[in-house]
Amino acid sequence: MPTQSPRPESNQEQLDEQAWLAAYDPRAFAPVAVTVDVVALTLRQDELHVLLVERAAPPYRGCWALPGGFVRAGQEDLDQAAARELAEETGVDTAALRRVHLEQLGSYGSPQRDPRMHVISVAYLAFAPDLPAPRPGTDAAAAAWVPVSSLDLAVGPHRGGPGGHTHHPVRPGGLAFDHAAILAAALDRARAKIEYTPLATAFLGGEFTISDLRAVYEEIWGEKLHPGNFHRKVLSVPGFVEGTGRTTAHGGSRGGPRARLYHRGDARLLHPALLRPDREEEIR
Amino acid sequence: MPTQSPRPESNQEQLDEQAWLAAYDPRAFAPVAVTVDVVALTLRQDELHVLLVERAAPPYRGCWALPGGFVRAGQEDLDQAAARELAEETGVDTAALRRVHLEQLGSYGSPQRDPRMHVISVAYLAFAPDLPAPRPGTDAAAAAWVPVSSLDLAVGPHRGGPGGHTHHPVRPGGLAFDHAAILAAALDRARAKIEYTPLATAFLGGEFTISDLRAVYEEIWGEKLHPGNFHRKVLSVPGFVEGTGRTTAHGGSRGGPRARLYHRGDARLLHPALLRPDREEEIR
DNA sequence: TCAATAGTGTCTCTAAGACAGTATGTG
DNA sequence: CACATACTGTCTTAGAGACACTATTGA
Numbered sequence: 304m305p306t307q308s309p310r311p312e313s314n315q316e317q318l319d320e321q322a323w324l325a326a327y328d329p330r331a332f333a334p335v336a337v338t339v340d341v342v343a344l345t346l347r348q349d350e351l352h353v354l355l356v357e358r359a360a361p362p363y364r365g366c367w368a369l370p371g372g373f374v375r376a377g378q379e380d381l382d383q384a385a386a387r388e389l390a391e392e393t394g395v396d397t398a399a400l401r402r403v404h405l406e407q408l409g410s411y412g413s414p415q416r417d418p419r420m421h422v423i424s425v426a427y428l429a430f431a432p433d434l435p436a437p438r439p440g441t442d443a444a445a446a447a448w449v450p451v452s453s454l455d456l457a458v459g460p461h462r463g464g465p466g467g468h469t470h471h472p473v474r475p476g477g478l479a480f481d482h483a484a485i486l487a488a489a490l491d492r493a494r495a496k497i498e499y500t501p502l503a504t505a506f507l508g509g510e511f512t513i514s515d516l517r518a519v520y521e522e523i524w525g526e527k528l529h530p531g532n533f534h535r536k537v538l539s540v541p542g543f544v545e546g547t548g549r550t551t552a553h554g555g556s557r558g559g560p561r562a563r564l565y566h567r568g569d570a571r572l573l574h575p576a577l578l579r580p581d582r583e584e585e586i587r
Numbered sequence: 588m589p590t591q592s593p594r595p596e597s598n599q600e601q602l603d604e605q606a607w608l609a610a611y612d613p614r615a616f617a618p619v620a621v622t623v624d625v626v627a628l629t630l631r632q633d634e635l636h637v638l639l640v641e642r643a644a645p646p647y648r649g650c651w652a653l654p655g656g657f658v659r660a661g662q663e664d665l666d667q668a669a670a671r672e673l674a675e676e677t678g679v680d681t682a683a684l685r686r687v688h689l690e691q692l693g694s695y696g697s698p699q700r701d702p703r704m705h706v707i708s709v710a711y712l713a714f715a716p717d718l719p720a721p722r723p724g725t726d727a728a729a730a731a732w733v734p735v736s737s738l739d740l741a742v743g744p745h746r747g748g749p750g751g752h753t754h755h756p757v758r759p760g761g762l763a764f765d766h767a768a769i770l771a772a773a774l775d776r777a778r779a780k781i782e783y784t785p786l787a788t789a790f791l792g793g794e795f796t797i798s799d800l801r802a803v804y805e806e807i808w809g810e811k812l813h814p815g816n817f818h819r820k821v822l823s824v825p826g827f828v829e830g831t832g833r834t835t836a837h838g839g840s841r842g843g844p845r846a847r848l849y850h851r852g853d854a855r856l857l858h859p860a861l862l863r864p865d866r867e868e869e870i871r
Numbered sequence: 872t873c874a875a876t877a878g879t880g881t882c883t884c885t886a887a888g889a890c891a892g893t894a895t896g897t898g
Numbered sequence: 899c900a901c902a903t904a905c906t907g908t909c910t911t912a913g914a915g916a917c918a919c920t921a922t923t924g925a
Binding site: 813815816820823837838839840841842843844845859862864 | 885886887888889890891894895896897898
Binding site for chain 1: 875877878879
């Protein structure tokens with residue numbers, strides 16, 4: 304591959320902008336491909352799942368990987384590409400996609416992360432309410448919601464974080480490419496994001512109980528929360544949830560009174576925040 | 588997955604991975620270029636400055652822009668590309684670069700953000716102590732630390748945030764491309780990041796006083812803080828700063844006792860955090 | 872009837888912020 | 899001296915968490 308990008312400096316003074324644009328040949332640059340990969344998270348039966356596809360083509364054929372694909376050059380921006388990929392892999396239509404929160408996570412660009420060529424991937428993070436089973440897209444052998452707890456997230460030589468690291472052959476039970484590192488970063492982001500934003504509600508339907516919301520936090524943070532304190536805290540944050548006046552039709556499966564129903568409020572940030580209990584070990 | 592990219596699916600069954608790799612032609616993809624752009628922030632005379640270059644070549648010739656350049660395909664990852672661009676534009680050597688905090692900010696990929704072709708830019712954010720005046724790199728007419736307050740950050744048709752939006756011709760006093768939006772996102776990130784991390788110390792030299800540190804917060808947040816409460820709060824956060832036993836040689840320019848000197852501690856997160864005062868307006 | 876759950880009350884402790892006060896410098 | 903600044907003490911209040919308690923439902 305060329306070592307340098309073409310440098311027009313030698314004759315730049317003689318070219319005005321029009322001429323320069325006309326003379327420009329994008330193919331002269333060393334080729335780079337750009338993909339978007341989506342970490343779509345959802346809760347199914349109170350368990351955190353991630354949307355994965357089984358690769359039908361090499362490299363990593365037969366491996367599970369994050370859904371994603373190449374950005375259509377000149378036709379779409381990154382957000383659009385991510386939404387398109389998510390729709391294609393889940394079979395979810397555009398209307399249902401509006402109920403999904405989609406945000407950019409970070410970009411991964413190690414030259415060795417894809418054996419074919421230098422592929423730079425822009426990772427996205429999606430929070431979805433329980434969606435129908437996915438139907439595989441055109442270049443996937445299968446697509447499924449996979450419990451996060453069943454995955455091997457030890458990223459090995461891929462040390463997490465955007466940037467890029469050394470390529471490593473896939474390990475049994477692991478994900479293709481550096482997708483384990485991307486998923487790990489997505490989980491970190493999700494755990495942090497529900498502290499300061501009402502995005503935990505994006506995992507729930509339109510109406511939910513405080514207990515439903517607590518189950519989201521408990522599953523994503525991986526620890527039990529105090530039901531009474533959680534209840535009072537959620538209701539004390541202005542704009543987090545809003546009562547509907549309705550209640551559940553029945554009590555819980557193991558008894559208890561009917562719970563009041565809420566829907567998402569209009570706050571975009573939680574103040575005060577719902578901070579995770581004690582994480583002293585993460586400070587250093 | 589992509590409709591435009593070459594699709595091996597029709598014969599994928601006959602090709603083993605080796606053959607497929609050999610047959611692969613990256614040039615068949617629609618061309619996309621990837622750049623890194625760096626928002627390097629520093630404090631000079633207690634005022635926040637950003638490193639900008641004056642473009643010597645079209646497009647946006649003569650405009651100020653963020654330092655950046657094309658990723659060298661196959662040769663470097665994104666973090667390395669950002670560090671290289673920063674070094675090239677500032678003339679800072681690798682040793683001094685180690686004192687600079689560099690993190691990925693987000694990627695910007697509107698098809699119209701560069702008139703030449705679809706250019707996807709991975710933006711980085713750098714926090715630097717007061718560095719020497721930059722010397723312009725090879726494709727910049729000039730390079731300078733510019734006070735952030737002197738810039739027009741009304742991003743107009745470029746609505747901030749990663750993703751990508753419509754191209755708009757440059758406005759007088761504005762930055763090239765969508766760099767105003769990138770800078771605005773960088774400032775938001777910086778304001779948030781110094782709440783939870785000790786990164787404000789990255790703007791200071793090895794030794795500093797609590798007042799120096801307070802000046803960093805006041806300048807980045809754009810509001811005065813209570814000196815006494817700030818002092819006590821900083822010292823109460825474990826691992827934020829560490830006393831050196833030394834003091835300044837003289838009192839302040841307008842009097843007062845000599846201040847004790849500190850250096851950065853080993854905490855990576857501040858607990859408790861130094862939250863910004865009252866931001867109720869930002870919640871919705 | 873028992874057990875589980877929804878929702879509330881209360882107590883303690885931490886930390887934020889307002890304010891005051893003392894010591895130590897500079898001009 | 900006058901004044902700015904470094905640093906500390908104290909008071910009030912908000913919020914987190916532990917715990918207890920009542921009411922309501924299902925099995």
